[in-house]
Amino acid sequence: MTKPVKRRDAKKSKKLILDCAIKLFSTNGYSSTSMEELAKMCDLNKAMIFYYYKTKQGLYEAVIIQILDEIYATIIKENTDISKPMEELESFVKTYALFACSHSYLPSLLLRELSDSGAQMPETLFSHMRKLYILFASILDRGVKKGCFEDVIPMIVYFMVVGTLNLMVTTKPLRIKAHEIDGIDTCSTCDMDEISEYLIKKIKKMLKEK
Amino acid sequence: MTKPVKRRDAKKSKKLILDCAIKLFSTNGYSSTSMEELAKMCDLNKAMIFYYYKTKQGLYEAVIIQILDEIYATIIKENTDISKPMEELESFVKTYALFACSHSYLPSLLLRELSDSGAQMPETLFSHMRKLYILFASILDRGVKKGCFEDVIPMIVYFMVVGTLNLMVTTKPLRIKAHEIDGIDTCSTCDMDEISEYLIKKIKKMLKEK
DNA sequence: CCTCATTAACCAACTGATTAGTTAATTATA
DNA sequence: TATAATTAACTAATCAGTTGGTTAATGAGG
Numbered sequence: 001m002t003k004p005v006k007r008r009d010a011k012k013s014k015k016l017i018l019d020c021a022i023k024l025f026s027t028n029g030y031s032s033t034s035m036e037e038l039a040k041m042c043d044l045n046k047a048m049i050f051y052y053y054k055t056k057q058g059l060y061e062a063v064i065i066q067i068l069d070e071i072y073a074t075i076i077k078e079n080t081d082i083s084k085p086m087e088e089l090e091s092f093v094k095t096y097a098l099f100a101c102s103h104s105y106l107p108s109l110l111l112r113e114l115s116d117s118g119a120q121m122p123e124t125l126f127s128h129m130r131k132l133y134i135l136f137a138s139i140l141d142r143g144v145k146k147g148c149f150e151d152v153i154p155m156i157v158y159f160m161v162v163g164t165l166n167l168m169v170t171t172k173p174l175r176i177k178a179h180e181i182d183g184i185d186t187c188s189t190c191d192m193d194e195i196s197e198y199l200i201k202k203i204k205k206m207l208k209e210k
Numbered sequence: 211m212t213k214p215v216k217r218r219d220a221k222k223s224k225k226l227i228l229d230c231a232i233k234l235f236s237t238n239g240y241s242s243t244s245m246e247e248l249a250k251m252c253d254l255n256k257a258m259i260f261y262y263y264k265t266k267q268g269l270y271e272a273v274i275i276q277i278l279d280e281i282y283a284t285i286i287k288e289n290t291d292i293s294k295p296m297e298e299l300e301s302f303v304k305t306y307a308l309f310a311c312s313h314s315y316l317p318s319l320l321l322r323e324l325s326d327s328g329a330q331m332p333e334t335l336f337s338h339m340r341k342l343y344i345l346f347a348s349i350l351d352r353g354v355k356k357g358c359f360e361d362v363i364p365m366i367v368y369f370m371v372v373g374t375l376n377l378m379v380t381t382k383p384l385r386i387k388a389h390e391i392d393g394i395d396t397c398s399t400c401d402m403d404e405i406s407e408y409l410i411k412k413i414k415k416m417l418k419e420k
Numbered sequence: 421c422c423t424c425a426t427t428a429a430c431c432a433a434c435t436g437a438t439t440a441g442t443t444a445a446t447t448a449t450a
Numbered sequence: 451t452a453t454a455a456t457t458a459a460c461t462a463a464t465c466a467g468t469t470g471g472t473t474a475a476t477g478a479g480g
Contacts, residue, residue, distance in 0.1 A: 005342050008455050009447060027326060030278050031240045035440065045457050050441060111325035114377065116237055118384040137394065153222075153408055155385065155397035156374060163373040164366060167324065174328040175365065178340050184347065187365035198363055202370075206412045218429050218474060245466065255431045260467060 014052045015044045021106035026105030028122075030060055031111050061122045067106050068128035071099045075135065085143030090200050092136060093161055100169045107166035122159050133158055140207075149207040155205070161199060168195050224262045226252045231273050234317030239322050240270055240292030240330075271332045277316050278338035281309045285345065296402060300410050303371055307406035310379045317376035343368055350417075359417040369416070371409060378405050 019056035022042045024033045036054060039046035078095045082088050100107050110129075113121050136158050143149035168187070175186035187195070230251045234243045238350035243268060249256035263269035288305045292298050310317050321333050321340075346368050378397070385396035397405070 006348070010455065011304050013455080027329070029239070029326060031239070034438080036438085047442080047457065048438090048455080051455080054441095056236065056440065108325050108327070111321050114380050114384075115321035115325060116239060117318070117382065118387075119237065121384070124376075126384070126388075130392055130394070133388075134394060153397055153400075154395060155400075156378070156405060156408055156412075159369050159374045159377045159381075160409075163377045164369045167369045167373045169365070170324050170327050171369075172327065174324075174331070174336065176344075177328075178336075182340055182344065184340070184344060185364060185400055186343075187363055190363075190365075194364065199370075202366075202416045206416045220429065223429080244464080246464085256466090257468080258429080259432065261429080266466065 013042070013044060013048060017044065017052060017059070018062060018066060021059055021155065022067065022105050025060060025063055026108040026112075030056075057122070061124050064109065064122065064125045064128070067103065067109065068125070068132070071096070071106065072128065072132060072135075074099055075132075081165055083140055084203070085146055088139045089143065089203070093165075093200050093203070094196050096162060097165050097192050097199075098166050101168050101192040103197060107169040108161050111166055111170060136161075139157060143207070147209065148151070152207060152210045164199060165196070168192075219376040223252070223254060223258060227254070227259055227262060228272060228276060228322060229270070231269055232315050232378070233278065235270060235273055236318040236322075240266075267332070271334050274319065274332060274338070275333045277313065277319065278335070278342070281306070281316060282338065282342060282345075284309055285342075295349055295356055295358050296414070297352065298349045299413070302349060303375075303410050303413070304406050306372060307375050307402050307409075310375050311402040314379050321376055346371075353417070357419065360419040362417060367413065372414060374409060375406070378402075 017038070018036055021033075024038055024041065035049050036046055039049060041050075049059060053062060075095045077090060078091050079088055082091055115127060118126065133155075137154040138152045140149060140152050140157060144152055168190075169192075172188075176188045178184060179186045179188040227248070228249055231243075234251070235249055235398060245259050246256055252258075259269065263272060283420060285302060285305045288301050289298055292301055327339040328336065343365075347364040349363050350359060350364045350367060354362055378400075379402075382398075386398045388394060389396045
């Protein structure tokens, strides 16, 4: 029984709009993304975007929820059967790094939203961001209580990890270009595994008692 | 002889436009900044912006050059009579931190530009950014040669420092809000000195031989 | 000191393109 | 046939940039 080829498929259209919107919003930013352009990319009429998502802001928030739910679930999943804080930290960094690398719209979106001090940030994004930080901070906290870490300011450590990973992803093309122009070492050939390995090693050394 | 009060002052007007543009571009970003709004803020006719800066892009580049020239000069000046790599590193971090804090449009602008992988980045900004990184990398390099640092990947260390500082500045309002909502520790009362002291301490520990 | 020509500084009102969002009509499918 | 999915054509606002002109300062000649 082969289904007849559907020329109208609501779910497919709605999903298509979301997928294309993720690409456009993260490469062009919110205000430089045109709904007309998005419609053309989906090969759908612009009115369909408003039919499914009501407003541009509504679409943007749908995009954000999609991305952040995904990464949070991935990290939680990878951490289920780990109990040592040191290994949990390692798993958090590795999972975030891999996700950020394969879904490079995430770092773009986060950096862009943070760049204006979150003045326009939707509540959904803000609450998702806090959730992720709370997860990280709780790992550190358990580590301190178990005596694996010392002298921890969780917010700063969090940015040293997540901020650095985000920047290493978004600056990739620029770092390659800079290496070509000036011949300087910009880690332009490093892959994400090397980067997260180095980060983990250094963060461990930084927080370890002695 | 007191000069008559000038009702027309080209230099003053041009400067006024640049100063207001810095504020607007760094809080709203390039495409969300309206030239009409800028003109109103300066209490000048919109045509004057184009009279002095030709295009919006031209104005934007003038803004960038102004900011980055200033910070580079400040860092170089503070570093003149220091020779030990460890102290040079410390001075770089402290100077950058203070500057970023008191000129908070710099972190905003940088994060925003980097968030789209520098696709639209003006050449002037890119070359200024490289200059600053080269300065930082050369400090680390001297440190390695003198045996003060080991196992250094300069690009990653640079982002761990500068990226973290930028994020700590731009996220200040969000961190305060998050603390109020969730009661979590977001370093919301830390001042910039504490932050850079902690960063310096941790980076030193991270790079020290042994 | 006055006057007049020159020009720099300034502005109101416009253009043409683009924007988010709407509407009313039209298909396709169950 | 009922309704969900889709569309063309529209609105009203906003945008960067231009135009054609008006003032105010300046400097030279009388």
